[in-house]
Amino acid sequence: MSSLVLAVIACIAAVGCVEELEAVKGAPGAPTAQITPSGGAGGGGAPPASSAGAGGLAPAGTGGTGAAGAEDGAGGTGAGVGGTGAGVGGTAAGAGEGGSAGGTTEPVSPPPTELTVVAQGFGGPLVVDDTWLFIGVPNGVPVRVNKGGGTPVPVATGPDATEAVLQLALDSTHLYWFSFANLGYRVWRAPKGGGAAQLLTSGSIPSFAYPAALEVDDSHVYISLPDRGNVNDLQNRTGEIRRIPKEGGPSTKLFDVYASLMVQDGGDLYWNVDRPDGGGELWKGAKDGSSAAVFRNELGRIEALGARGGRLYWSFLDAGWYFTRSVAPGASEVSLAPTENRPGPFAIGEAGAYWLAGGDNLSGRVWLQGLDGSLKPIATAPATSNQQLFAGAFGSRIAIDEGSVYWAYEGAQGGAPRVYRLAR
16 A cells, blocks of 8 residues: 555656746746755855845755844854754844744745746645745655745755655744655644754554645644545545644544545634535534534535635535535625636635636636635646645645735646746
């Protein structure tokens, strides 16, 4: 079984992209990132003269000290083994070390109105904060890059380079990820600004189960582990939803359920259950493992879930069409525009749900399914990997912030992966 898993991971890692159509403009190639292996020397570098005074970009390894910047520019230590602020570090004034926030005062360029490459040579699960875009990798540790573009650097040191990064999540200070290797899983975290990775928990995964969801709140990390060995036996397949303290420690089983999708919002978790008759159920349960009950019944299986600020989204398939519904506390349920393209994983914004539809050089798209009933393409995403392959266990390939949408370009033919940015 492990050979099958490794074959899947190897296939994903080898997936590249074809060149974009000439009609796609404004996508200059960024230099391919050169990552120093763990244990190699990472130079801090001299920062430019600026009010932010960024320290040097240092790959994971033993970090070198960044030179002090001129005109109040801060120096910083490029974090490697034992470092405190990998990559760009420094405070707003004077020489010093990059803190755990990772130099969050570093400027970010405005959302581009033409398609722009922000990371070259990387593609995978994406999450974003005020300054950084974080990218999962086929093996090793996630990388980060300024949202405006640059050379990606490893977020942490420590994890085995053979582990596949399948899911990412963020809180205000840390990046969390779910890795998978040798039929076992691990949940890690590291300061967003870089440093040593902390192993929160690990476990075995029988029957080709794999991490299908990773969520964090103020106190805990939540994971879903569906048993993929019984994927076609809807009446007998098994799985678990578990909870881990964010500081690390034993995991606690909350629910015995096969859930390929799971999101958290407020005090509750939501997940999908497939019925043998072809229908789907959306379940809701408290984060302490109590009060599990069916929240909604649908004619088709639940295909995507998303939540933001109390508003929940879910999509289901019925008679060849994908229907999406949304509800917020105290508000009426809303039906969004149906589509023939499979939605999700969702990136939830104030206007609705953004998602990536894979395709060839012509058919890939980034879509917005609006709360106002609209369905419109935000961008052409040529040669993006099929959504069916990268939904769920392999993490969401799309992320949004206040002004931009980001997506990973991982086509079905040769070529380097990359991540794009475009104003939304």
